[in-house]
Amino acid sequence: MAINYQERIPNNVDLGNDRRLQRALEHWQPRFLDWWQELGPEGFQSKEVYLRTATSVDAKGWASFGKVKMPDYRWGIFLNPEEKDRTIGFGDDYGKPVWQQVPGEYRSTLRRLIVTQGDTEPASVEQQRLLGQTCPSLFDLRNLFQVNVEEGRHLWAMVYLLHAYFGRDGREEAEDLLLRHSGKEDNPRILETFNEPVSEWLSFFMFTYFTDRDGKYQLKCLAESSFDPLARTCQFMLTEEAHHMYVGETGITRIIRRTLEKMTELKTDDPIILRKAGVIDLPLLQRYVNYWFSSCMDLFGAEISSNAAITFANGIKGRPDERQYEDHIARDTSLEIEMPDEKGGICIEEVAVRSAINCQVRDAYIKDCMVGVTRWNRLIKKAGFDYAIELPSSRFRRNIGSWAGVTTTPKGDFISEAEFHRRQDEFLPSDDDRNYVLSLMRQVTEPGKIAGWIAAPDRGINNMPVDYEYVVLK
Numbered sequence: 001m002a003i004n005y006q007e008r009i010p011n012n013v014d015l016g017n018d019r020r021l022q023r024a025l026e027h028w029q030p031r032f033l034d035w036w037q038e039l040g041p042e043g044f045q046s047k048e049v050y051l052r053t054a055t056s057v058d059a060k061g062w063a064s065f066g067k068v069k070m071p072d073y074r075w076g077i078f079l080n081p082e083e084k085d086r087t088i089g090f091g092d093d094y095g096k097p098v099w100q101q102v103p104g105e106y107r108s109t110l111r112r113l114i115v116t117q118g119d120t121e122p123a124s125v126e127q128q129r130l131l132g133q134t135c136p137s138l139f140d141l142r143n144l145f146q147v148n149v150e151e152g153r154h155l156w157a158m159v160y161l162l163h164a165y166f167g168r169d170g171r172e173e174a175e176d177l178l179l180r181h182s183g184k185e186d187n188p189r190i191l192e193t194f195n196e197p198v199s200e201w202l203s204f205f206m207f208t209y210f211t212d213r214d215g216k217y218q219l220k221c222l223a224e225s226s227f228d229p230l231a232r233t234c235q236f237m238l239t240e241e242a243h244h245m246y247v248g249e250t251g252i253t254r255i256i257r258r259t260l261e262k263m264t265e266l267k268t269d270d271p272i273i274l275r276k277a278g279v280i281d282l283p284l285l286q287r288y289v290n291y292w293f294s295s296c297m298d299l300f301g302a303e304i305s306s307n308a309a310i311t312f313a314n315g316i317k318g319r320p321d322e323r324q325y326e327d328h329i330a331r332d333t334s335l336e337i338e339m340p341d342e343k344g345g346i347c348i349e350e351v352a353v354r355s356a357i358n359c360q361v362r363d364a365y366i367k368d369c370m371v372g373v374t375r376w377n378r379l380i381k382k383a384g385f386d387y388a389i390e391l392p393s394s395r396f397r398r399n400i401g402s403w404a405g406v407t408t409t410p411k412g413d414f415i416s417e418a419e420f421h422r423r424q425d426e427f428l429p430s431d432d433d434r435n436y437v438l439s440l441m442r443q444v445t446e447p448g449k450i451a452g453w454i455a456a457p458d459r460g461i462n463n464m465p466v467d468y469e470y471v472v473l474k
């Protein structure tokens with residue numbers, strides 16, 4: 001059956017005139033749709049959802065709103081416009097022209113990075129697939145689906161690159177992206193965070209705050225790439241990514257606001273009383289922050305990484321907003337980083353800047369995470385309570401890098417393994433915490449109604465009222 005690709009798949013890559021690419025997509029698209037039906041949002045595939053669709057990259061077209069059924073969402077392929085005479089922004093070939101094709105010697109490295117990036121996108125959809133059953137409001141349900149369809153589009157973005165630039169290997173990788181599944185025992189997703197269950201909305205908001213933000217920082221690094229089609233693809237993905245983090249930040253803000261209302265009303269910060277009142281106490285929230293933040297620290301790779309040094313030197317993967325750094329070549333420079341000293345303490349080691357790229361990216365991410373935390377703490381203080389949410393130390397609960405296997409408190413103080421196990425429920429969500437959060441999860445779907453554990457949003461989507469029927473469930 002002939003498909004009009006210009007119409008079916010909105011794009012700015014002249015898909016209608018590229019027979020080879022069309023054939024590859026003809027093969028892949030039905031598999032994607034099968035995957036979406038099987039592992040996409042469960043129970044809502046036939047409902048109309050008020051969604052934003054990108055139909056072009058300009059200000060007018062990148063956010064077209066309307067009601068669509070998710071399987072009919074028009075997953076498109078968009079690259080930011082080509083920047084004329086763009087040159088390489090970092091590494092050994094600084095200042096030379098960027099690449100419009102994949103250089104043979106970097107082929108497998110680029111493919112690996114694109115596959116790793118692509119793998120996270122469908123993984124997150126799989127992780128979130130049951131959340132619709134317990135949505136706190138129609139507004140939140142719609143936001144969940146918006147995030148899900150856009151992560152689907154991000155998969156399309158990576159699959160486009162694989163199909164268009166990596167030939168047969170690329171096509172095989174594109175197939176495999178639909179075969180690995182989050183949490184699947186014999187074929188899991190590549191990065192560990194994307195195998196962890198997201199079974200309630202507190203975790204969903206933590207995930208969109210912390211994990212999507214890792215996406216933002218990794219995409220910023222790839223947006224600097226000398227492989228121009230990759231850079232332009234990631235630049236456009238970043239415009240969508242902002243909404244995902246908005247969902248996370250406002251979600252957590254609304255939970256805190258609701259809790260503060262109850263704390264004020266009942267004049268207490270006692271978790272037992274607050275749980276009886278049906279809200280999420282701040283120490284519980286802190287333990288979820290500890291869990292998701294530490295899980296995301298691992299996503300940056302090892303602090304000292306020869307992979308990162310090589311991809312930087314070769315101009316394949318840069319640093320976020322590379323322009324902010326003074327030295328884009330960083331050939332003979334070094335910086336100091338904290339390392340374990342083998343005696344249960346910390347020592348400062350001087351390492352080549354190129355080897356510490358992952359560390360620099362991670363530090364930029366931490367700074368960005370702090371912005372929301374500072375806002376949350378301002379809310380708490382304004383309500384008259386003496387409590388502050390803190391990001392844990394980057395040494396806490398690591399599985400990758402220099403601190404892997406070193407046991408510390410969230411503040412980063414060294415403790416024995418035995419003490420860590422003894423105090424685990426103080427640091428990380430306990431079974432009690434998780435069961436309590438799960439017990440709050442009940443579906444609320446009347447337009448304008450909001451579950452009791454979270455405050456109403458300040459405003460609706462795209463100037464629509466908060467009580468608009470964002471998902472039509474009839």
Ligand code: BYC
Nearest residue numbers: 116117120124192211212215218298299301302305307308
């Ligand atoms: N888990 O030198 P190293 C998003 C492996 S999120 C498992 O330390 P490198 C999204 C590594 O592959 C953004 N394995 O690390 C968010 C290597 O293996 P090989 C996703 C890990 O290479 C929410 C070895 O350990 N995008 O978009 O500098 C919703 C030594 O590696 C891990 C990207 O990640 C780990 N955590 O950096 C939806 C960008 N860490 O090669 C979407 C693409 C390391 O020796 N990926 N390893 O077998 C990359 O840039 C890099 O692969 C990493 C690792 C940053 C992940």
Ligand code: FE
Nearest residue numbers: 121151154215
């Ligand atoms: Fe994404």
Ligand code: FE
Nearest residue numbers: 212215241244
């Ligand atoms: Fe995202």
